[in-house]
Amino acid sequence: MGVLLVVMAHPDDAELMCYGAIKKYAARGYECHLLLLTKGEQSTFNEGSREDRGKYRIAETKKAFSKVDINISCLDFTDGFIRQDYMLMATLQQQMERIDPTVVITHYPDGGWLEHQDHNALGNATYSAAIRYAHNLEKVLFTEPLFSNFISFHPNLLISIDEYFEEKVEILKHHVSQDEKFYIDEKFLEMRAASMSPYIRINGERFTGKFELFYQVYAVEF
Numbered sequence: 001m002g003v004l005l006v007v008m009a010h011p012d013d014a015e016l017m018c019y020g021a022i023k024k025y026a027a028r029g030y031e032c033h034l035l036l037l038t039k040g041e042q043s044t045f046n047e048g049s050r051e052d053r054g055k056y057r058i059a060e061t062k063k064a065f066s067k068v069d070i071n072i073s074c075l076d077f078t079d080g081f082i083r084q085d086y087m088l089m090a091t092l093q094q095q096m097e098r099i100d101p102t103v104v105i106t107h108y109p110d111g112g113w114l115e116h117q118d119h120n121a122l123g124n125a126t127y128s129a130a131i132r133y134a135h136n137l138e139k140v141l142f143t144e145p146l147f148s149n150f151i152s153f154h155p156n157l158l159i160s161i162d163e164y165f166e167e168k169v170e171i172l173k174h175h176v177s178q179d180e181k182f183y184i185d186e187k188f189l190e191m192r193a194a195s196m197s198p199y200i201r202i203n204g205e206r207f208t209g210k211f212e213l214f215y216q217v218y219a220v221e222f
């Protein structure tokens with residue numbers, strides 16, 4: 001049976017970029033894992049200590065994923081300081097060997113000037129670690145960056161999430177600490193999910209469904 005590993009920098013990244021895809025893999029019987037590199041503790045939503053904020057944000061992600069059979073773990077790297085160095089690669093190697101994924105989903109590593117620096121660094125490192133250390137790897141997917149309008153992100157895999165879109169909007173509301181961010185807003189999520197719809201046709205008819213977009217960078221078929 002397949003094993004899905006999603007590697008993301010911060011709490012809320014996986015929900016925003018690939019909640020529907022995770023639900024689909026889970027429904028197909030994949031064993032699902034979410035690996036968070038940081039607790040997102042740099043976020044300045046209250047006056048608590050950095051440690052308190054990190055705990056709060058991890059709890060939000062656990063609530064958001066309460067309807068999914070997924071193992072969530074956090075590696076406790078420092079939010080904002082992820083870089084592709086020996087420490088990160090050695091850690092990702094351990095995780096690839098432990099989890100042994102067949103499908104890996106991570107950040108698009110060339111997210112441009114506006115994307116969070118942690119996303120770009122982690123996407124690169126995760127792809128490299130997956131190729132080198134996962135023993136049964138079949139597929140690596142990069143998620144759509146938050147600012148994909150401003151860079152040359154060309155999705156080549158569109159995963160239909162019609163059946164999960166409303167749930168995605170609902171579960172994102174568990175991220176109370178982030179509720180002022182533009183990308184949590186339902187209108188933004190709708191616009192993003194429908195951005196490729198004008199190009200999709202089924203039997204000649206325009207298909208107005210909702211999607212999560214990916215760049216499939218690696219795939220093996222037997």
Ligand SMILES: [Zn+2]
Pocket residue numbers: 009010013116119
């Ligand atoms: Zn993030």
